[in-house]
Amino acid sequence: MKLGVNIDHVATLRQARHTPYPSIPDAIRTVERGGADAITMHLREDRRHIQDADILTAHDHLTTHLNMEMAATDEMVGIALKVQPSDCCIVPEKREELTTEGGLDVSGMGQRLINACARLREGGVRVSLFVEPDVALLDAILATGAPVIELHTGTYASAAGAAARAAELERIRAMTAAAHAAGIQVNAGHGLDYENVTTVAAIPELVELNIGHSIVARALFVGLEQATREMKALILAARAS
């Protein structure tokens, strides 16, 4: 199983004071030393953390691959085509939200989403759709031609109580199995931390987990390389057991 480390919140700290530090290139190199298999960055329309220059220069510092998260806007598709990340994860975005609150409204977005997927695909970028773990979405997902999905695990992560969490985990398992059977690569992420990651990582068909906030938070105490290493060890152990 692969670990993509989302470094948005390294940039959040930098943007809090508009300092030149902490350095995004250093963060990339450090998480890669800790075992990250991919670097995830979300270029938000409001540029609250990652900036255009961060993503435009990311390939100068990467040895793994770049997963660019973005809204399905013309502006973002244009930037992605310039950056040429190996993967581009299309996410829903609301300016007033604290963080991403759920998956894409795949059917509701209709032709806009299909067109964004087609432009990225034609530009050589692999498209991933950030979606709810809901098997009812599968036909609409297949209609976009996206070869990859990332399941939103935020509801699982913030579930109040064991029963709610188990029910959400079951939805994640069912959607992973159904999408995998339909030929789609399934990743997952959002809100995963050092306690809740294990049961998700144990789902056999999942290929990659994208994790950011909890790793950057743990880095305050153990450093970013070690925080990444610990998360990677947890997910590999969960997969092996």
Ligand SMILES: CC(=O)[C@@H](O)[C@H](O)COP(=O)(O)O
């Ligand atoms: C799409 C997703 O789940 C997140 O990775 C997203 O990047 C969250 O945005 P923030 O990093 O701004 O919380």
Ligand SMILES: NCC(=O)COP(=O)(O)O
């Ligand atoms: N797509 C999920 C992601 O990149 C990381 O989300 P989080 O761990 O910062 O909540």
